[in-house]
Amino acid sequence: MAHEHHYDETKYTHLYEGDQSKLYSGIMLEHHTDVASPESKTQVKRIWKVFWILLVVTVVEVILGMYFHHIIPKPILATAFLLMTVAKAAYIVSVFMHLGDEKKTFFWSVLMPLILFIWFILAFLADGSFWLHMNTNERAGVQTEVTTK
């Protein structure tokens, strides 16, 4: 959805100082057509398409969770769930929140900080499993020491 209407932005400088919302969500976004136009209907179709994608992915997730969680190995299932979750998140953010339609600089300004999550998740989960490992071995070690004495 590219709203590239060619407005002379310099004409509206006073709005930038006074009412940015009117400038960027009003004048510059103004549609020349009404809500019943083909342009509008294409957009509505796109919204419903994303709805069906989200619904199908969720149904697949629930079926996997209900009937296949004892059959499929845990790491494979967990990876599948995470991939599907990220896919759903991407659709919601890019289409429903229109981030995909914003300028690329803004798109990256929002997404860049979230890269921290990669470290965040890896570090904390690794710490969790390391703690469990240490705790288990230590306990076992103490027990064997006691029994040998």
Next chain:
Amino acid sequence: MTQASATTAPEPKVWGGGRSPFKVSYGKIMMWFFLVSDAFTFGAFLISYGTKRFFSHVWPDPNEVFHSFPFLNGHYPLLFVSLMTFILIMSSVTMVLAVHAGHYNDRQGVIKWLLWTIIGGICFLSCQAWEWTHLHHQNAWFGSFNDPNTPIESIKQFFGPKAIEHAAFAGGAGLEATNNFFNFFFTITGFHGFHVTIGVILLIIALINTINGTYQRRGHYEMIEKIGLYWHFVDLVWVFVFTCFYLL
């Protein structure tokens, strides 16, 4: 390269001031960055949940904890939460349709879709209230299962057969995991439910303003768009909560 294009182009510099380089208003940018910070809050909650889970030998099985459905007596794992997820996705669609109607200054459309979104939000909150009440009746709450003398029989209902057979289960790991699981469950779904409640209140205010013609007079429906961003974010968080608590 950028300097050359800036001097040759007749228009003012993109980052030279007097305009938004993003072509987005201040209010909308701030809503986005509020949501980024909120994502870190929820992220911290969910990651600490994951860490605690990795700490433990055993963990409650969502198929055993969440298997009830109102007015039905039977074992329906994940059915009720699937309904809640469907309601929230649906309300996200009606919200984006309200934003769309706002883009075309279609007041009637905005009113219609906002109403549906509010109904969806209230339905979701009612479902959550039922689920909380149901779990509370099974003695689960903030800080529940904290007493080391809790009989092991009372927590077996939350675990799968594999976890119950685990050597560490009866030795305290089962009880500790149950305590942790419910603390995180009520805190995180509670914080999410609080967000949904705030969203419903904001939507009701926006609906009143739309009916009064406030946005029509302003010449734009940016407020609907900003509340829409918040609402979709709440849906987004639920997508992750759903995966972490009910699927994994």
